[in-house]
Amino acid sequence: MKRFKFRANLVSKDWKALCSQRARRLPLRPTCGRYEDIEMATLRQDHITPLPSESFLPKEAYLSREFAKRERKHMWGKVWQIVGREEELSRVGDYLTYNIADESIIVVRSAEDNIKAYYNVCLHRGRRLTNGCGRTKKFFCRYHGWQWNLDGTNDEVVDRADWGTILNDENLRLGEVQIDSWGGWLFINMDPDAKPLLEWLGPLPDVFRKHDLENFRYGWYRTVSLPCNWKVALEAFIEGYHATTTHRQTLNYSGDDRFLCESFGPHSLFRFRSADRLPGHPSPRLKMAAPTDMREALLGNLEQLNVELDALVTKRAVEAARRMKEKLTESATIMEAMVTYIEIHRELAEADGVAWPDLNFDDINMIGAAWHIFPNISLLATHDGLLMYRARPDSDDPDTCVLDIWSIESFAPGKEPKAKQEIYEKWQDGPWPRIYTQDFINLPDVQKGMKSDYFKGGRPNPLAEATLTNFHSHLYDMLKA
Template sequence: MDQPAIHPLTMDGRDPAALRGDPISGDRYTSREFMQQEWDHLWTRIWHVAGRTAELEEPGDYVVHDFRHESVICIRQDDGSIKAFYNACGHRGMRLTEGSAFAEAFTCPYHGWKWGKDGVLHYAQDPHDFPQGNPCGKLKLKELRCATWGGFVWYTMDDAAPALLDYLAPMPELYKNYPMDTGVRVFWMKINLNTNWKFATDNFSESYHTRTAHPQVPPWIDQDVDTARHEMYPAGHGRTVQPMRPSLSDRLPDGVPHPFDHILRQWDIDPDSYPDYETKAMQGWLDLKAAKRRLWRERGYVHYEHMDDEQITDSPHTVIFPNVTISFLPDNILFFRTEPHADDPGKCTFDLWCMAFPVAGQAEVESIMAGPQPFSEADMLWRDFDNGRGVPEIEGQIVYQDMMLAEGMQRGMHSRGYGDAYLSAQETRVRYFHEVLNDYLAGRR
């Protein structure tokens, strides 16, 4: 198999020589002062995901994204563009709407001012009674920059922020072969967690914890230290490219049904035709690529047409700085995001969006993190984690296991016994994330 070309922005995600060595201290997770610095210098400068473009099909369709004490409306315009406005009436600051739906105009529930979907004030009670003159047609909701990529609607509060595609680079180029716009969100959950938002970025920046926390993963994704490819990029993004084949180090007991066997059979490959486990793992992986190349069209996997050999069988697990992780799989996209609590550094929300690409005749899909789901847009479930009791739909899944560790990690950050992380080479991206965060807080980015 030809190795994919390495993007010129790529740095070795296992090379600590790329690091300054900034300590990862506990106060980063527990301090309100640090939380305020993040608001002042990070969150008000980056690009945020507001929702999916699929939610904004017609003019007037809008989504609301609440972040700490801020709220933003993204709404489809008559010309097909999307505009973003702060969700605050220009009269006295009242929130205009609390949900995502459709509106030709937003009417303030306090004094009845009506704002068009273009942000312009259409109506105010007693317009003659303003010494400054009639505000209608003159006032406009405060607008933010808005753009789209990957089927996601993004906005930034910073007029000086780089363009979205520059901010995301090189992700748009790396994933141009994935039909991300067509992904259907088949499972959608927002979870309240008693941990700092950075737990997830730390966690998703390494696979060193997999053998301990996710014993079900090695039989079908090879995350062995010298197998997966670790990459990081100047903007703070990073990824681990993981072959979707069995690990040669971690093996299921004899007689236990093997998940890789099921995958091979799906593509008309007999898992019993291989002389030993090693051959099945390595040659079977290559045979799987060939079978997908041969059969994709007749089976309706039209999204394979432009994907390369790595993309049709493997999983580039990708962190977009600072708080979004997208796990790319051949037939699915998994979107994870943590966002800070409005006031408490020890709390956050965790978003889980399971998205699947359309396959002809497929009415049900395997969502990876939430089990089988109907192939249709899901409604959002908002839950408290409650030590796992609040999310029975994902019990035992990989992301559930991560969240089971989150609160213990948060408590550990308060301990006098913790001073700094003692990292392996394969955890280099963890410290790199914190160093890029430090650069934002110090005004170097």
């Protein structure tokens, strides 16, 4: 596949200056809002008052159609959003559509070295031009037959002479949307004046500089409709506080399962709180004895995540842990087990012909447990596996959303599965391993529960859920614009 050049590549020489994590690291903003600050009367006045220094997530952010409309007007049209990956558009004419609220964008490889994004609307009388994904030579409107070339120029207006001089090449061009890429992901931004993608991403390109992300590929790609607000769905995956209860079984291997958060402008991450956390050990909450065989403990931890996520912890990682167990004796310390496991993991990756990210402690600390990429992405990473969530509104109905979940790995070249998007109207219809099922069960009940008159808003954990506070704080900043 021939690679194409985005504008971001032109500024890549300056990325260190633009994206220095040290320069751009910001303290968490411990503020959000109070219910009375955004009551509906205020919203209708097209104004949201500044938020007080109190961590409180007003329920209207999740339940109000007016709030959803404000997000549509002031946020979705102004932020960089992941629409897919470059390898989905490997040949000229390959296209995908990205729907966000009531907007739809076509993303198409218009030439060997170019990808373009257009508003998915016919300029005659507004029919959507296409749906889903595929390969085409033209975008053809099925209503009256107008059609466009891949470069956005008009190719056909049936009986064009009837318009006299009203129509011209310029006003017949498809509406173009900014597109850029990082790490193999394609991002669009509907704001022509948006800051460059790499600047928007802040420290992320630096944090993941050792991962060969452009050569990672989908292991699977599932899309599910959920009866909850898009933020309810997203927020299940940008904090670890719920794992203690919702994913109780993971405490057998999690070590100290308390979390801290750090923010970088609108983006943030959460990571384990304890620097000397012992993976493979039971959480101190369980008051269980430490394991006697550290090889078993580490292998058990990785096997559990591999089976219960079917993502993030790769088969290669589990194989490395099995070989570590064969290589070491029962008396190995957890550090010996970890070091040997990572060394074997690296050897297996290199034998597969994939680049190995040589991560040091600082790197692992910065990758953390998960990143929230504002507004709607959760990204979890290991050496060779990623688990990502993308939550989207599918209309201005605050009670529904679409959640995409991606398992992405550094497969041996030629061994990538042919992953096709699987779409489920109900999560119960999908082949979800245990951890996703545990999360899905919560989401509709959160949406329903918040409608109680007695509930005014969420109270995020100031340490473990500060990612939510940071998220809402920046969201509110945009909505009050």
